[in-house]
Amino acid sequence: MAQIIQLDDHLSNKIAAGEVVERPASVVKELLENALDAGSTEIDIGITEGGLASISIIDNGSGIRSGEAELAFLRHATSKIARESDLNRIRTLGFRGEALPSIASVAKVTMETAVSGEAGIELRYQGGRLIGKNTTKARQGTRIVVDELFFNTPARLKHMKTVNTELGRVSDVINRAALSRPDVSIRFKHNDKQLLFTNGNGNLQSVIFQVYGKQVAEQMLPVSHESLDYTISGFIGRPELNRASRHYMSTFINGRYIRHFPIVKALESAYHTLLPLHRYPVVLLSITMDPTLVDVNVHPSKWDVRLSKEDELLQEVESAIAAHLKKETFIPTAAPSKRAKAPVSVAQELPLSYERAAEPTHKEIGEKREENEPLVVKEEPAPARIERKQELEAEETTSVRPIEDELPKIYLF
16 A cells, blocks of 8 residues: 655645636636735736636735735635634635635746835746746736646646637636626736726626627616615616526626526526526626625635525525516516407498389280399488398399290190
8 A cells, every 4th residue: 555645735736726727717717806805996807819828917906015925825825714713704705725826836927916115026936836036116916927827737738628718718707707896997808909898987787888788788677675684786687688598697695706506596487487488587686695694615616605594595586586577567467457448330220222123014925024124222311221131032022934934835736
């Protein structure tokens, strides 16, 4: 049996990177969350070749002191929690202390950071090892550049998708961050081409316009609901604004984007029969609650959560959305509708009477009578009711001679 040994930090970080850093979008997510946790109001993101060649994030947050900068690259080193009880009331997006060491172990990383009123520091890592350290005069905030992601793990690099696919995944991460924090200005460029810019004025509908376009933004309705434990706000799409997948249904709990299927089902139930079969609404829902009611320490991605009062929350979400749709008259009430009465047709009596002309006389046997004379229509000043059907038929009956009387008789001798 092989001897049991304790792995060194370098190898441990590389193993941990397999869970934390799956693709360029994972790197952007971790660094973007760090920037938001640092209190940034402006964040610039730039990537090259879908993030496989280079990722750069610059923020104006609080920064890191020079003496603590190297600690940020040690595993489980963090400023966001200090004791076990803090796990029950997490208010930040990050808390594990795994992002920077995991990223640095599979890429070439340069970090430049400074706090207000102090000199900055620049650190350079390659494959998890510190290869350079300099003092700088950087402004307050942090700048991190990640080059050649997975340069030392060719198997992982081989399984990356196309540039467009990776770009799409990165865009999803940045778009959802912008939607969750409309008060933060976010600029995103790919290959020096700007793809997104939000001005950080706090107007969520303006961010929706930037992310999804004018047509979607104009079809969104604001929603707000508050109960004892939850505050629900955001925008919901009109029923005619629907999509073929659930990709446009975004839910945030305490500013964190989550993937919780029961909440998704509650949203779908709120729309009930207003949507066509296999179509889904466009929803941006933000839920604020006591941090003790939600456990985010489930998976390294922090997308999965556990809720202590899940049934109550689901009921609040469904009833709030359904009530708003009903208020917008998308959901019909049980009250009978007032329909216009159908017009009643009234039979009008015709001021006409019918009189048959006198029957023609026949002067001699064998002479055929003339063709049937037409009926004579005589108008009378006063309206006259048409007689019953039986009398009319009797009146219209004419005497007809047998056909043998119409022909000349032939005598045989």
